[in-house]
Amino acid sequence: MTSRAFPTLSTPAGPVPHDAPHWNRQRRSQMPSHRYLAPHDRVDVPLTERSWPSRRLTSAPLWVPVDLRDGNQALAEPMDPARKRRFFELMLAMGYKEIEVGYPSASRTDYDFVRLLAETGLAPDDVTVVVFTAARRDLIERTIDSVRGLRNPVVVHLYTATAPTWRDTVLGRTREELKELILSAGRDVLSLAGDLPHVRFEFSPEVFTLTEPDYVLELCDAMTTLWDASPERPVILNLPATVEIATPNVYADQIEYMHRNLARRDGVILSVHPHNDRGTGIACAELAVLAGAQRVEGCIFGNGERTGNVDIATLALNMHAQGIDPMIDFSDIDEIRRTVEHCNGIDVHARHPYVGDLVHTAFSGTHQDAIRKGFAEHRARAAADGVDERDQEWRVPYLPIDPADLGRSYDAVIRVNSQSGKGGIAYLLETGFGLELPRRLQIDLARRVQERSEAAGTEQTADDLWQIFAESYLTRGGGPELAHYRVDGGRTHVTVRVDGREHEHRSDAEGPVETLTAALAAAGITLEVLALHQTSIGTGADSDALTLLEYRDDRGIAWAAGRARSVLDASFAAVLRAAEGKAG
Template sequence: MDHRKYKRGYFMPPVQSLEWCKKEYIESAPIWCSVDLRDGNQALITPMNLEEKIEFFKLLVKIGFKEIEVGFPAASNTEYNFLRELIENDLVPDDVCLQVLTQAREHIIKKTFDSLEGCKNAIVHFYNSTSYAQREQVFRKSKDEIKQIAINGAKIVKDCAKNTKGNFRFEYSPESFSGTEIDYALEVCNSVIDIFEPTKDSKLIINLPLTVEMSLPHIYASQIEYMSNNLHNRENIIISLHPHNDRGCAVADAELGILAGGDRIEGTLFGNGERTGNVDIITLAMNLYSHGVNPNLDFSDIPSICALYEKVTKMPVYERQPYSGKLVFAAFSGSHQDAIAKGMAYHKEKNLKTWSVPYLPIDPKDVGREYESDVIRINSQSGKGGIAYVLYNHYGIDLPMHFREAFSYYVKNISDEMNKELSPKEICDIFQNDFVNLSSYLKVLDFVFKDTDNNINIALNVEYKHQSFNITSSGNGRLDSVANALREILDFKFDIIDYSEHSLSKGSSSKAISYVYIVSDEKKYFGVGIDTDIIKASVYGLISAINHILKSLKGA
């Protein structure tokens, strides 16, 4: 690798333009134009067929796009036929405008207008490349010659529109704007503007594409601001931005470009497009949403959008794709899980109307995600708060604080050994099988309590070491009396440290659950009992804890 063969291929504006950086945030959503059916489709290994394109088009309409670029109808029969299918079958709502792309060449422009016959609303987007590298290496033409291509194209487009029935708007792109001298790009664009003479009711779109992303985002913003300040008839111009993602900064380019004067964004869902792709409109829109700005696009059901996108494009949505990926709201880290669980509880407790949960920039439910299945995910990196959150939210099991840490380590060790994430059901199965109503070594057969003035007496029948024992004892409480009875047949000491209980409110509201925490030989043991009778549940919890001691003593 020899870095010396590279030089900066972009051009700074001739006048410094930095007013944009004084703005704190974007105040309103830009005009959105989806180019999924052109840029996104041409970048697919297997392009969409007609049925898939129509399905995708309907999705874009449902999301709320009012401008949708449907292709290059003069370039191929497939794109021509798709456009005709939309028009002839009346698939385009009255408030949606179709956009078509054409080179600034006469025969292509004329065929493009032929393809638009009967279209209610259309944007004819014509372009020619203006960059230094393309002028020098591809076209081998001077600046004036390249500018003349743009001028001739504008005149042909204007003439064709006059002679074609329909409602047309126009867009011009100095393609490879990012590699064009900025004062020259301005000169070319102003020449096109002067031909169209846009008005308040018939504005012209000037698209300034980052055809190849060459600079830091602030450079692009300065270029946009310079163009915005110097374009002719600016009040009747819509500045459109079309960022590509070669440097991985397309979203930043777009956001800073809007601050600098951009009015409109061309991009794709999930950033699909040639090379590294276009700007991801979902990320841009949801960034606005997270700042309290209405994006005017509906992404309330991201899972279904992902499913249709993957179906028609045969491309996966990356698990970490902002807002859209399956794991973007998932927390595996213990500290993150704890903060999220406490934040969610705080919001519920305080009935807060604004969102500020740690680690979650937006409410996952706003984009169709579920807290229970999407937010807290359990593997060997998880913490006590996350595992407790899963048990409580899925099954109503509210682990006592002292039990949470022990159970979390128990679950994490299993996850580590299995080398996999554990589902809520798997976690509950571990809890049920390894802690609830255990009877492997010591089993309760029957018991009867009798209250006296000072104590509670018990007659206890248990099975231990393959023998049946009938024991009587007493204590200052029911659990204490059971413990005293068991001490008569067990050859180790133990003390009850804590006991708690609650009703199981989810799934089986008639049942009670008890948690018993005991210590033997300075080691902690936990047991859980579940039964419709709270007294039985507490006894089963103590027996379960003792079974853990017996298991450890046998080395099982």
């Protein structure tokens, strides 16, 4: 594939000129963009004033997962009965109260699954079962047959494509002819199921986004009149972005136009069903709710034809991240993901919002440092306020929600590779081994870890980091030995063995570490201790002491470490590690 420049971008001041400076120069692409109409050339929404831009989301909409029907139709290998049942049980466990379970007139498996619900009581009484059908009498009859005996509330979902291209190319109908076809199907639904008290009706003008607003309003009002929509028995009008063709604000305008102009509005549940052709399905759904939609159909992780249905897990967790109860339980996100992957036979991308394996993981050094500091500040604020950390307001950089809300541990929040910095390395050593490293040692260790990561080309685990730390600062390779020491009150006596000869030093005024360095100096090994930092490895009574020593010798400033059961022995071990000249 040859390299091509992108088309000229437009700015509020106009298009960027082609004679702009070289860093901003662009040329026309070779793509035939002139073949495609702009949205306003396809559908002109007669809305001059809109209220949705100033509204705020305050509560969750009604959720309707369509994985078992719409999502299933998009699978290369549709779900067998066992996978369908497992997926259905997952949605019940998550708390969904309305579920589209299939297209019983189009598939024997779907028909049998609806019958399973009718005959076994698998669905709790408070869960509404939705079945989908095209506008043809024989298909409607089979659909109604499938739900007979269900004690649950039932929605019969009738759909027909209404956009001009579909009318002309697919259906071969005029506007009036198509309206009569839809009304005839509506009458069939009414005659077959209208007397059933637990059955309600739903109508979708498929490809709503490409249908003339006056025509779709005419169709919807005709259906609510036919089905006698009322607050006691509302009709669902579902307005799908079957094919995304415009920016999300255009879809919001279309929804607000319908919301404002529908007849029997108090007897209508206004629903949306966005697809994701332009990659903006989630934005379309959020703006549609602002524009008056009360119900959202989609798939849990966005599976569906082409680029998918709207991802209702992301929608719900977006609300959670804004302090709004999504009314659905995502507290075990990994189990949800495993089940969806098994049933669909499609892996969820590692960077998928909220659920992907890497969405809470930082490799970048600056991100890691900010997250580590954010965790520490969060703990400190919770302690100061006297509340549990899970109840404290969440303000941790780069993490819009607490991974623990989704059942995730913090183990994978920070991971280390060649792009990582001192903060991430320090975090993994602290969480994995209880080490608290001073800043200057973090910088020195980060350099060593980066060299190792770049050479290996792989991620470094907490165990890998500990190995690098130990090899760099802790492991002894020979050199001076501590032959004897005694600390008695304020007096210290130290004897060191260097090259087989013993050297001792006694002091009444110096501390044990100073006395040891003096003994080493007597043997010709001079080093200046700049700082000592005490920490431990692990927690509890069985943890070892770890001394981190910053020192200067004739080669410059470096670090060494010592590990022992006591703090004093660990400090002596750190000095001897520095004295052997292996830490620089």
